[in-house]
Amino acid sequence: MSILGTRVLRTEDPRFLTTGGVYVEDLVDERLDGACHVFFVRSPVAHARISGIDASAALAAPGVVAVFTAADVADLPTIPPSGPMNKHMQQPMLATDKVRYVGEPVAVVVVEQPYQGEDALELVAVDYEPLPAVLGFDPSDDTLLFEDAGTNVAGWWGNPAELKADLFDGCEVVVSQVIINQRVAPAPMESRGAAAVWGADGRLTAWIPNQGAQGTKGGLARMLNLEPSQVRVITPDVGGAFGAKFGADREHVIVAWVARELGRPARWSETRYENLIGMTHGRAQQHTITIGGSRDGDVLAYRLEVVQDAGAYVRAGGFLPMLTRLMTSGPYDIPRAESVAKVVVTSTTPIGAYRGAGRPEASAALERAIDLFAAEAGLDPADVRRKNLLPAFTEPHRTAFGALYDTGDYVTGLERALAAAGYVELRAEQAARRARGDVRQLGIGLASYVEITGMGEGEGSGPNENATVEVRPDGTATILTGTSPHGQGHQTAWAMLASEELGIPVEKITLKWGDTDLIPKGGGTGGSRSLQLGGAAVRQASQELIEEARQRAAAQLEASPADLVYDKTKTSFNVAGDPDAAVPLTQLAEQERLLIRAVFTGPGATFPFGTHVAVVEVDAETGKPTLLRMITVDDAGVVLNPLLAEGQRHGGIGQGAAQAMVEEVVYDTDGNPLTTSFADYPFVSATELPSFELVDSQTPTTYNPLGVKGIGEAGSIGSTPAVQNAIVDAVAHLGVRHIDMPTTSRRIWQAIRAAGQHSESEHA
Amino acid sequence: MIPAKFDYVAAESAGHAIELLAEHGDDAKVLAGGHSLLPMMKLRLATPELLIDIGGLDELAGVSVDGPDLVVGATTRHADLAASELARAEAPLLAYAASQVGDPQIRHRGTIGGSLSHADPAADLPMALVALGGTVVVEGQAGTRTVGADDFFLGYFETVLAPDELVTAVRVPRRPGVPWGYQKFVRRANDWAIVGVAALDGRIALANMGPTPLRAAAAENALAAGASAADAAELAADGTSPGEDLHADREYRRHLARILTRRALEHETA
Amino acid sequence: MTQIELTVNGEKRSDEVEPRLLLVHYLRELLGLRAANVGCDTTSCGACTVLLDGKSVKSCTVLAVQASGHEVTTAEGLAVGGELHPVQAAFRQQHGLQCGFCTPGMVMATVGLLAENPHPTEAEVREGLEGNLCRCTGYHNIVRAVLAAAQAQAGQVTGEQVTA
Structure with missing residues (x-):
């Protein structure tokens, strides 16, 4: 029986459960003995000129080794904006003449012991001449960042x-x-950090929590003016990333710079306060949607105008709206659709990738548009979706925005989700509550989505990833991968793929990743690319390894390779019909290293799809929403390990629902962030979420031999608009048309009240 | 984040703690469970030079009955109060309030004396104390005094405690079997109340509707004059001065106070 | 510096510490027990949860000096003889962890919860874990794991009773 498709328990888990993972702050390594500790002085104001920095008191404080400012790191380059954006918007390594957001690094204090850092930080005096904050989606040019x-x-x-x-x-x-x-804030449970040391040979070794060591290495080398060969990045365990740990941040560069400057190892670990203002934020788009169609529900035209608030420096904010535009028309067949996106800078934390990165935004806008259209036309939102979803296709479908959808059956996905939810019964229950005038009203929200996964190149052109598989004389195997797991379970999944080909049990297969000396190339983990590219590469390498072994075994047995049979249960080749003439893999590995590196290149990105149904209750007196049920179809092709795939869906659903209901990074009118701790930033707990009802659906892609698409982000893409639509739906009969996210109780109450006042004035 | 440096003394008795308080004045802070104080110290919003730890003083912990009152020692932890059979029978509103503080870990450490001394107007136990019409037993160098719930809180994070005084116990009237209601309106389960209401036998206390826990006096008066719960609740926000923050503006808080008061008067808990 | 004496995972310890040293840093830096993590500044996330005299506490908001005279149990102290504790086993069985950062705290909170309420309902599990944040799992499988652990532990108790 094939191991593929089965619920194999994670081989990663025992150490996480007992001694815990080894995150960068946990590292004990003799290369880091005697490390100094780096602390960042961060701007407390949104926008200001720096007129002076006095570090004398800090320098005199116990344990302080050094204080550095922009003048000290003048040899380091500035970071240009991403995408086709204004090249004058350069990000310095430390703020030079100006600060542009609360949290911007202004100086670093280096101390002997961690507890000395916060004491010394308080002693660095920076003079700021405040400038007006630049905020919102339409910032005036009266004040320029x-x-x-x-x-x-x-x-x-x-x-x-x-x-x-x-x-x-x-x-x-x-x-x-x-x-x-x-x-919103990505808020991985592990915030950022780094450890760095330079060898006598002038080479940097940096331990950085990241989503792809090779990309992080490239970023470090570029920002430190080094040749890539002078940098080694090692990825420790990573406590969550969600898009925000790709590449290298300026803090990582500074830690490496400090280590070189002081000639000793340096370490940094971020507090949650720093994380919530210093790590990139996500989303921050304004959508102006217009949707039109026939009264009986045919959507004929759709326009999406996007404004991306990129924050103070244009990082991923420069290209996220490109992905939003690409997915403008989503899963629908809309005859006329167009979109445009503007990117603005504001005196806020820079925007980066966050679970879905540009695609959830497209989906959220479109799914609200479909519901607004249905409400205006007086139609059931399920019917409008039925009517306008693209029919099932097996040949790639090109959208007006250039996306090439590989395979899809959107209507079936919708119907499965509706059936599992008991949609008809839910509508009946809703009608009954409305008729009774219940305090607790029911809302049912739908979201049908398609999203794009599996982009990104480790080498060459086209979406690709590499894997190296080696069988060892002791019967174990090792896989090297260019992906970078941080919770996804690659160690188990990649071992399943290799085990399927090699017959070596999963427990005897070790996965290595994230050391650029060991694995120089790789595209990392993000954009839901890992299984379809990295997993496919593991399969390919394993198959090629068996073929290589077959050649060697054939030579040894003096038989034709075609006459050899590979017996997976014995991990051994034998001549067909003659089990005694056998050569085990281990024997071949003993004679000569049995190792194959393969690169899998796919023909293009793949497009998972699905429908989410959210059921909410809204207390019409207080506005308080409660998420009762989430029923989801998330079709990402063939499922390799249901346990892991479901886990990815759960996480995405939870995060998406949290964005819909509670999460928001809030700034006041002076650009001061108000959500700088988990007491204020409403990271949801188990109490705010229900158990999720997952419906199985597997429409294979033809783009890789596994038939798989990406599942990492789908959950958040579907759940966000489904929950938002459900909340609007719960109070729609009171005259409410739209409520922006997060749909907090206050906003819901205000919307109910405004709708009531509106209808009263209409009647008057 | 970590606190600034301080000295530490584990008090040998309540008297010893009071002596140390008298000696060090404003430079000293009392540490019991530490779940109000240590977070403030980590954020460096509080930087005492001396911590006087009373957390280990058994003489200050425990729940007992004394005549008409239930007596709760100042260092009684929220979890212990919530689980106390005596408290659940004699003052169920108080036990329930204790069960609503923070999360389980916080309830395992935080103490009633600490919560009252911290005087967060959004907190559960100050509101419960006001609803129950309890008193706070305070000891200082000048001796022991008891302060009524309505007089104990002066403002945001401010009480009548003098620098050399220590809360040693809390007394609430025993009210077995008397119906009560408790409403805590939160964004997330473990948040502080956006608005809270506790009601028992004609007394109504509000959390986060002003700088201290408040009595909904107009609503209480209406009830006393025979108004229905629904009618009285309409007056719940009268005379309050709620603040504005991330979660609510004044208008919304006033609205919530009225709705939640009605529910509390109907003996609902949430 | 203050002298503290306590028991950590069954072992008696005596150390000189700065009064401001947080219990979590004492465990991590002095004892090398790094399973408990620091995930926030505000006693919100629970990644640092350990047991103090058998009850779950957030070790970032307990001073090491406050633990003097008490017993501390960390995730490292749960497994006996290489066998996962039933709660740990249930987390693995139900895929109740992904990145693992919240996991030791989540496991310790669960051990504490089940000690107080051995047969929780789903709602009680969710409320019982309100002090522990996880960004990866949407809590779905964590809740499953706690319920499964409760069942497994109940099974053990029943087994003992039958033997007795």
Whole structure:
């Protein structure tokens, strides 16, 4: 029986459960003996000129080794904006003349012992001459974050002048809405950190929690003006990332710089306060949607105008709206659709990738648009989806935005989710509660989505990833992968793939990743790429290894390779029909290293899809929402290990629901962040979420031999709009049309009240 | 984050703690469970030079009955109060309030004396004390005094405690079998109340509707005059001065106070 | 510096510590017990949860000096003779962990919860873990794991009773 598709328990778990993972802060390594500890002085103001820094008191404090400012790191380059954005918007390694957000690193204090750091930080005196904060999706150019740029608009994706004036001609129903996809914090449980040491040979070794050591190495080398060969990155256990640990941040560069400058190892670990202002945030888009169609529910036209608040420096914010635009029309067949995106800079923490990165935003806008259209036309939102979803296809489908959907059966996904939810019964229950005027009203929300996964290149062109498989003389196997697990369970999953080909049990297969000396190339883990590229590479390498072994065994047995049979249960080759003429893999490995490196390259990205149904209760008196049920179809092709795939879905669903209901990074009008701890930033606990009802659905892709697509982000893409739609739905009969996320009790109450006042004034 | 440096003394008795308080004045803070104080110290919002640890003083812990009162020692932990059969029988509102503080780990450490001394107007136990009409037993160099719940809290994080005084016990009237209601409106289960209401036998206490836990006096008066719970609740926000924050503006808080008061008067708990 | 004497995972310890040393740092830095993690500044996340005299506490908000005279149990002290504790085994069986950062704290909170309430309902499990945050699992499988651990432990108790 094949091990593929079975619920193999994670081989990673025992150490996590007993001694705990070894995260960067846990590292004990003789290379790091005598390390100094780096602490960052961060700007307490949103936008200001720095008129002076006095470090004398800090330098005199116990244990302080050094204090460095921008002047000290002047040899380091500035970081250009990503995407086709204004090149004057450069990010310095430490703030030079200006600070542009609360949390921007201004100076570093280096101490002997960790407990001395916070004491010394308080003693660094920085003089700030405050400037007006630059905030919102339409910041005026009266105050410029970057004077040289001449504007706070970083750039555009698409040309607003090309939006068609007649797009909605012939539509009987047209609805417009401005929708905020709020700023959220990735908030992995492990915040950022680093440890760095330089060898006598001038080579840097850096331990950094990341999502792909090779990308982090490239970033470090570039920002430290080094050749890539001068940098080794080692990935410790990583306590969650969600898109925000890709590459290298300036803090990582500074830690490495300090280690070189002081000639001793240096370490840094971020507090949660720092993490919530210093790590990139996610989302932060404004969507102006217009949707039009016929009164009986045909959607004929859709326009999406995006504004991306990139924060103070254009990091992933420069290209996230490109992904949003790519997925504008989602799973629907919309005859006329267009979108455009503007990127602005504001005096806030820079925006980066966050679970879904650009695609959840597209999905959230579109799914609200579909519901707004259905409400305006007086139609059931399920019917509108049925009517407009693309029909099932097995040949790739090209959208108007250039996306090439590989395989999909969106209507079946919708129907399965509705059936599992008991949609008809839920609507009946809702009607009954409405008729009774219950305090607790029921809301049912749908979201049908398609998303894009499996981009990213480790080497060459086309989505690809490498794997090296080696069988050892002792009967164990080792896999080297260019992916970078941090909770996804690659050690188990990759071992399953190799075991399937080699017959070596999962427990005897070790996975290694994240050491750039061992694995120089790799695309890391993000964008839901790992299994479909990295996993496919493991399969390919394992198969090639068996073929290589077959050749060697054939030579040994003086038989034709074609006459050899590989017996997985014995991990041994024998001549067909002659079990005695056998050569075990271990014997071949003993004679000569049995090792194959393979690169799997796919023809393109894959497009998982699904439908989520959220059921909520809203207390119409207080506005308090309760998420009662989440029923989801998330079809990411063939499932390798249901245990792991379900875990990915659960996590995504939870995070997406949290964005819909509670999470938001909030700034006041002066640009001061108000959500700088987990007491204020409403990270959800188990109490706010229900158990999830997952519906199985597996439509294979033809883009890789495993038939798999990515499942890491799908949960968050579907659940966010489903929950938001459910909450609006719960109070729709009171006249509420839209509530922005997070749909807090206050917002719901205000929406109910505003709708009531509106209808009263209509009646008056 | 870590606290600034301080000296530490484990008090040998309540008297010893009071002596140390008298000696060090404002530079000293009393440490019991530490779940109000240590978070403030880690954020460096509090930087005492001396911590006087009374957490190990058994003489200050425990739940007992004394005549008409239930007596709760100042260092009684929330979890112990919530689980106390005596408290659940004699003052179930108080036991329930203790079960609503923070999360299990916090309830295993935090103490009633600490919570009252910290005087967070959004907290559970100050509101419960006001609803029950209890008293706080305070000891200082000048001796022992008892302060009524309505007089104990002066403002945000401010009480009548003098620098050399220590809360040693809390007394609440025994009210077995008297119906009560408790409403804690939160964003997440382990958050502080956006608005809280505790009601028992005509007394109504509000949390987070002003700088201290408050009595909903107008609503109480209406009830006393024979108004229905629903009508009285309409007056619950009268005379309050709620603040504004991330979670609620004044208007929403006032609205919540009215709705939650009605529910509390109908003996609902949430 | 203050002298403290305590028992950690069954072993008696005596150390000189700075009064401000947090219990979590005492465990991690002085004793090398690094399973408990620091995930926040505000007693919110529970990643540092250990047992103090058998009750779950957040070791980032307990001073090492406050633990003097008491017994501390960390995740490292749960497994006996290489066998996972029933709670640890249930977390593995139910895939109740992904990145693992919250896991030791979550496991210790669960051990504490089940000691107080051996047969919790799903709602009681969720409330019982309200002080422990996880960003990976959506809590679904954590809740399953706690319920499974409760069942497994009940099975053990029944087994002993039958023997007796």
